Amino acid sequence: MTAAGGAPARGAATLAIEAEGLGRDYGSTRALDALDLSVPAGSLIGLVGPNGAGKTTAMLLLATLLAPTRGTARVFSHDVARDRAGVRRRLGLVFQEPSVDGLLTVEENLRFAGSLAGLAGAAAHGAIQQTLTRTGLGSRARQPARQLSGGWRRLADIARATLHQPDLLILDEPTVGLDPEHRDRMWSLLDAERRDRGATILFSTHYLSEAEPADRVVMLARGAVVADESPATLRAALGEQVAEIDGPGADALVGELRRVGLVLLAHRAERGWRVGLSGSRERITELAATAPGIARLAIRPPTLEDVYFARTQAPVTP
Amino acid sequence: MSAAATVRGIVVRDLIRTTRQRSRLIAGLARPFIWVFLVGAGFNSIARLEGGLTYQAFAYPGGMVMAALFGGMLTAISTVYDREFGMLRLMLASPSGVPSVLAGRALSATIIGGAQGGIVLACASLAVHLTFQQYALSAAALVLIALTSGTLGLLVAARLTSVENFGGVINMVLFPLLFVSGALYPTAGMPAPLRALARVNPVTYMVDLVRHTFGQPAEFALSLDVAALAAAATVAFGVTVVLFDPEQRFVGKKPAAANR
Numbered sequence: 001m002t003a004a005g006g007a008p009a010r011g012a013a014t015l016a017i018e019a020e021g022l023g024r025d026y027g028s029t030r031a032l033d034a035l036d037l038s039v040p041a042g043s044l045i046g047l048v049g050p051n052g053a054g055k056t057t058a059m060l061l062l063a064t065l066l067a068p069t070r071g072t073a074r075v076f077s078h079d080v081a082r083d084r085a086g087v088r089r090r091l092g093l094v095f096q097e098p099s100v101d102g103l104l105t106v107e108e109n110l111r112f113a114g115s116l117a118g119l120a121g122a123a124a125h126g127a128i129q130q131t132l133t134r135t136g137l138g139s140r141a142r143q144p145a146r147q148l149s150g151g152w153r154r155l156a157d158i159a160r161a162t163l164h165q166p167d168l169l170i171l172d173e174p175t176v177g178l179d180p181e182h183r184d185r186m187w188s189l190l191d192a193e194r195r196d197r198g199a200t201i202l203f204s205t206h207y208l209s210e211a212e213p214a215d216r217v218v219m220l221a222r223g224a225v226v227a228d229e230s231p232a233t234l235r236a237a238l239g240e241q242v243a244e245i246d247g248p249g250a251d252a253l254v255g256e257l258r259r260v261g262l263v264l265l266a267h268r269a270e271r272g273w274r275v276g277l278s279g280s281r282e283r284i285t286e287l288a289a290t291a292p293g294i295a296r297l298a299i300r301p302p303t304l305e306d307v308y309f310a311r312t313q314a315p316v317t318p
Numbered sequence: 319m320s321a322a323a324t325v326r327g328i329v330v331r332d333l334i335r336t337t338r339q340r341s342r343l344i345a346g347l348a349r350p351f352i353w354v355f356l357v358g359a360g361f362n363s364i365a366r367l368e369g370g371l372t373y374q375a376f377a378y379p380g381g382m383v384m385a386a387l388f389g390g391m392l393t394a395i396s397t398v399y400d401r402e403f404g405m406l407r408l409m410l411a412s413p414s415g416v417p418s419v420l421a422g423r424a425l426s427a428t429i430i431g432g433a434q435g436g437i438v439l440a441c442a443s444l445a446v447h448l449t450f451q452q453y454a455l456s457a458a459a460l461v462l463i464a465l466t467s468g469t470l471g472l473l474v475a476a477r478l479t480s481v482e483n484f485g486g487v488i489n490m491v492l493f494p495l496l497f498v499s500g501a502l503y504p505t506a507g508m509p510a511p512l513r514a515l516a517r518v519n520p521v522t523y524m525v526d527l528v529r530h531t532f533g534q535p536a537e538f539a540l541s542l543d544v545a546a547l548a549a550a551a552t553v554a555f556g557v558t559v560v561l562f563d564p565e566q567r568f569v570g571k572k573p574a575a576a577n578r
Contacts, residue, residue, distance in 0.1 A: 065407060066565055085320075085413040099408040103338045104331065115327025116412035118320035 014041040014076070016168050016200035017062060021071030023223070024057050031057040033223040034071060039200060039216075041076075041167070046211030047204040048304075049220035050312055055204040056096070058220065059170050062202070063093055075168060089118075092166030092199075096173050098157040102146030106137050106156050109145055110163055117164035127163050135159040135189060151182030158189055162199075169193060171203040175210060183210075208304040217304065221312035231304055238276030238302040238310060239264040243284060246272025249293025256287060265310040272296065274306050321414035321421075328409065328422030329429065332393060336430050343434075346388050350381030350438050353502070354445060368504070369535050374445045379528035380501025382438040382456070383463060387521060390431025390464040391492060394423055394471025398478045410564050420472060420558060427468025428461065435460045446532060455531040463524045466547045469554035470520065476561040495521045505537060520550040 017039035024032045032054035039045050047055050060066040062073055064084040072079065078086030100109045110131060114124040132138045135155055140148065145156060154174065161169060169190070175183045187210070193199040203210075211217045212231050219227040219234075227234055245253055254273050257263050262284065265276040277284055281299055288297045336343060354377050361373040400406040409419045439456050442448050448456070474487055496502070498512055499521035505513055516522045527543035529536040536543075 063411060065411060084415065088411055088413040088415075091411070093408070093411050095404060095407065097404050099404045101331065101335070101405060103335050108331075108334060112327050112331045113408075115323045115330070116409060118323045118413060120323050120326070 015039065015074075016041045016043065017073065017075055017202065019058075019062070019071065019073040022058070022061055022068055022073045023070040024054075024061055024066055025069045030223050032061065032220075035061075035073075035220075035225060037073075037218065037225070037228070039202065041200050042194065042198045043200055043215045044194060044213065045200075045202045046214035046217045047202060047220065048206070048208060048211055048217060048308060049204075049226075053220040053312070054223040055220055056172055059172050059202070059204065062087075063091060063170050064088060090167040092161035092164070092169045094157055094161045094169070094171040094174050096176060098150075098153045100145040100153055100156050100160065103144065105142050105144055106148070106159075107132070107141040109156060109160060113160040113163050119164055127165075131159045131163050134192070136185070151178050151185075154178055154182065155186060155189070158186055162189070162193055165197060165199075167199060169199055169201045169203075171201065173204050173206065175205060175207060208308055211304055217307075219308065219311050226311045227307065234304065234307045234311075235302045237264070238306055239278045240301075241277055241281060241284075241299050242302045242306045243275045243277055243288075244272060244296065244298040244300075245275060245288070245294065246297075247293050247295030249291050253288060253291040253294060256291065257284070260287070267306075267309045267313055269309055269313075274309055276302060276306065276310060320412070321418040324409070324412045324414045324418040325422040325425060328419065329426040332396075332423070332426035332430065335396075336393065342392075346392070346434055347385060347437055349388065350384045351441075353384065354378055354381040358445075371534065372445075376504075376534070377502060378438075378442060378445045379532055379534065380496070380499070380525050382435050382442075382460070382528055383499075383501055383521065383524045384496055385438045386431040386435030386460055386464045387467045387496065387524065388431075388492060389434035390427040390467030391471035391474070392488075393427040393430045394468045395475045395478070395484070395487060397423055397472065397475040398484065399481055401479070402481050416562060416564050417559065420555070420562065424465070424468045424472055424555060427471055428465040431464030431467050432460050435464060442532075448532060452531055452533060456528060459527045459531050462544065462547050462551075463527065466520055466524065466551040466554070469551045469558065472558045473554045473561070476558045477563075495519060498522075499525050500537065501525045520547060523547050523550075 015038060017037055019035045019037040022032065022035040035058050047058065049055055057066065061068055062075060062080060064080050064087045068081060074080065075087040076090045080087055101112065104112065107128060110128045111124060114127060119127055132141050135158065137156060137159055140152060145153060148156060175186060178186065190201055194201060205211060214231060216228060217231050217234060218225060250273050254263070254266055254275055257275060257277065262277045262279040263275055264278050267274050284299060288294055354374055358374040358377050365373040367373065367376050397406065410416060412418065436457065439453065439460065474491055478487065498515045499519050500516060501521065505516045505522065508516060523538065523543045523546040526536050526538050527547065530540045530543065
């Protein structure tokens with residue numbers, strides 16, 4: 001889909017998403033407090049956070065399927081509250097569960113999706129054939145969707161969402177329940193959407209390895225943004241390495257590491273401490289060797305999962 | 319253009335789904351014939367009706383309305399399934415939004431209800447004698463009857479949150495509407511409270527309209543039947559637009575897999 005409704009055309013300086021203080025309450029429950037987000041067109045943005053952090057609410061607000069309680073947001077300059085149709089014309093949506101009709105064939109599902117996007121006649125036919133080829137669903141086009149495996153049904157869902165070539169794709173946990181093969185195929189399709197058409201992609205996931213290729217990772221916790229950087233920057237903030245420390249003496253060792261100024265961030269998980277450290281590996285090992293009651297000590301480079309625990313969980317001081 | 323494409327897409331999808339749910343289709347068509355020819359065969363010997371009609375001839379307009387009413391309302395109420403299984407939010411995310419979605423569903427309910435009623439009408443010679451003109455007028459009446467049924471179904475679906483309530487809707491809404499309408503027995507013989515209910519029941523005017531087109535004795539003027547049904551359809555659609563909550567159940571419950 002091309003720029004429509006008077007919105008600026010896609011370009012280097014174009015912002016796909018601008019959100020300022022965007023929030024939503026359900027009765028007395030504050031699902032999303034205040035989302036501030038600026039996403040350049042063509043970006044790949046990962047949205048991560050614990051269950052109930054506000055990820056789905058944020059995505060539904062941006063998709064105009066929920067009305068904001070406070071704040072504003074624009075998608076390609078279309079206001080999500082005042083110009084819903086303008087936003088929706090630029091949007092492709094994938095929900096947590098596949099939105100395909102089991103009684104319809106794959107091709108009929110695509111035709112239905114095309115009609116919802118305003119495609120008809122030769123334009124719809126051409127888009128469907130091209131999408132079937134692109135997604136590898138051609139041989140399953142006449143198959144009722146309910147006969148597809150979960151993986152193929154999800155790919156049919158991606159085909160549906162990308163049929164009208166939207167400028168912004170919003171995907172809510174698109175890989176849940178997929179085997180590695182279908183997950184890989186799905187990401188390959190989404191990569192092509194970015195590479196070939198410059199589509200912007202905002203996705204949520206609980207698989208943090210999926211957020212590694214993202215341009216930015218936005219972490220939500222308790223309805224608020226707690227981090228918004230590139231994966232490399234987020235990891236770097238944890239230090240040069242992360243120590244996993246477990247055992248009865250773990251609290252004392254973390255306290256000692258903190259006392260000598262090596263600790264950048266620390267989090268106590270179910271399986272012991274995860275501590276982001278700034279010192280050399282030898283120094284840390286030396287301190288640990290003299291500490292009693294350490295059942296397990298592993299030192300490794302930081303991962304996004306470490307960042308996730310450090311940023312989304314409440315801090316604990318030993 | 320976008321709104322027209324959305325409406326067309328919803329109608330085509332509903333028609334495909336209806337033809338692939340054969341047991342539901344057959345059950346919907348069997349219901350009026352069972353009443354008219356099985357129950358009606360017994361009632362023929364005990365019923366004494368105005369104008370010397372047999373009970374089967376008397377019940378045939380009601381049977382036709384029954385087919386259109388169930389077909390139209392159940393198609394419209396399938397919006398609840400779409401809400402439960404995640405297809406509704408897909409439709410609501412279309413640029414043309416809620417009015418197009420409701421209009422599309424009302425139109426498909428009209429077509430499906432009208433077609434089911436039309437099949438019963440096509441078999442009318444089994445119980446009554448109709449002229450070509452009476453067939454044509456009855457077909458025209460069916461359009462209004464199915465449209466009203468569809469909009470009433472949408473009204474029911476507007477706030478219905480779960481498919482678990484579906485059986486209850488049939489028992490608590492559809493059957494009472496039919497029983498208190500003059501479809502199966504004359505309203506003149508009803509107790510006063512039921513007769514008063516029949517006066518405000520749109521199905522009463524559906525049945526009465528078909529009695530006009532069948533050339534049978536009717537309770538109200540033809541113009542009143544048409545006006546009452548047009549008003550009911552308009553009010554039901556308008557109230558549905560107001561009551562319909564496009565945000566309902568988007569958050570808090572994951573839809574089940576779409577292997578329906």
